[in-house]
Amino acid sequence: MSLALPVYRFRLEPYLEFAKKAFAREATYRFEVFTNVGSLILRIYLMRMVWLALYAQNAAPQGIALHQILTYTVIALLMSLILEVDGTRMIREKLREGTIATDFMKPISPALYFFSDGLGQTLLHGILIVPSLLVALLMVHIDVPPPAALAAFAVSFVLGYLVNFMLNFCMNCVAFWTLESFAVQLIVRWCSDLLSGQIIPLLFFPGILQQIVLALPFAAIYSTPLLIYIGKIPPGGYVEALLVQVGWLLVFAAAGTVIWRAAQRRLVVQGG
Template sequence: MRIRPYVEFAKRAFSREGTYRTQVFTHIGSVLLRVFLLSMVWTALYRNNGEQAGITLPAMITYATLALLLDLIYGVNGAYVIREKIREGSIAIDLMRPISVPFYVLADTVGQTLFASMQIIPALGLSLFIVHLDAPATLGAAFAFLVAVLLGFVVNFFLDLIMATITFWTMEIFGVQLMVQFISSLLSGSLVPLYFFPPGIIQQLAFASPFAAIYNAPLSIYIGKVTGLQIVTTLGTQVVWAFVFGVVALGLWRLGERQVVIQGG
């Protein structure tokens, strides 16, 4: 497979995103408003109840703020175009092109995500006017955090791709996709850290779920809840989920593609 066209796809997605200026302001504004809200919620909870599960208030506010910043890049969902292509039938033309459609979508998502991650800089800068953020636990943790974000991106992308590929069989996917997104937002630890889940089966399930690889893994490393050798295990688990989801996504794609070819779209 030649890599060059895909780099070009990513570049085009990047510059395309740059044309939606007002959206950028809306995104950053929404992050700041939520940073503000969550800092007040957590401050009240800590003031009334004291520290819980070994996470200090500054660490919690850092966690919540970073989760909102990660929303900016995880929220891209470039795989969504597949749904539109299948609906309109233009997928048939894409399948004739000498490219791999899933990798085209990946390249497009990477381009969009790179643009989205540029929003993180002003969003982070402005957040610092609202809240105090802890530095990463150690320099190694900072590096591992970045790797974990990257792996989280891959898991998240394949999850979106799986959802989009299901469109081959049913068009009523939008609602289902949103449902998975909401369940994921809770189980990934993006709303409440998994450490605060009631101890027992619910918490164990949440930690074991693939969604934990998206938010919980990088954020736990950043605030120092996961250290030393545990970091390796955490990153390893993310790799496993990325691989599993990748295999499922590409397998489903194969099946769907065959269906289009046989039925003629």
């Protein structure tokens, strides 16, 4: 493969097609879809029992009432249906099989191709939120915040999605150097689940730990949208909270660009 990458005129249609293809492909794994929803329901039950037991014998800590924590947990689990999709894992798979070389020869931007593929996958998993929400409503009462908070939550969720997407993208690009990056990625995933507030609100972390986790980029993924949703970030704090998320997004986008450029060079060198 030569260093001269093909020059082409940018058109949007191919990428829409890629997204549609990814959507259709994911839809064929009906079974996986079913397990996803099933395990989500089990987890909603589990977390509901855990919080009920904790709140039964103790006062509400950090001013978070039982109905707020249950809402937090269910919304976090529904968000995870979308956020746990690793949109660019194809990079890792294609690297192992070596087929990524042909993607670089096509008259498209490989990075955009992987992004649109990820988008298609996300859309399919996004649809799953509907049945999951309906089942969740049978099990738990979920608070609905005022429209302003709901709107801020939506914006914040999109930003969190993008931060998460770029983080995964960077991790998948690690495979250009190590080839076996799956375990590293799982490690980051487990840490991220804990540090992003997906499992427990970051406000429950004690003392100095709380300040640290709130300052880490992981907080931009789950914690910020969720705290807006349950009202722990008041309307006066929206702008600041959203700006911090935008800041992290820019950091990861910049990192992603640098890594991708280096990866491209590296691939060319490896491929001879």
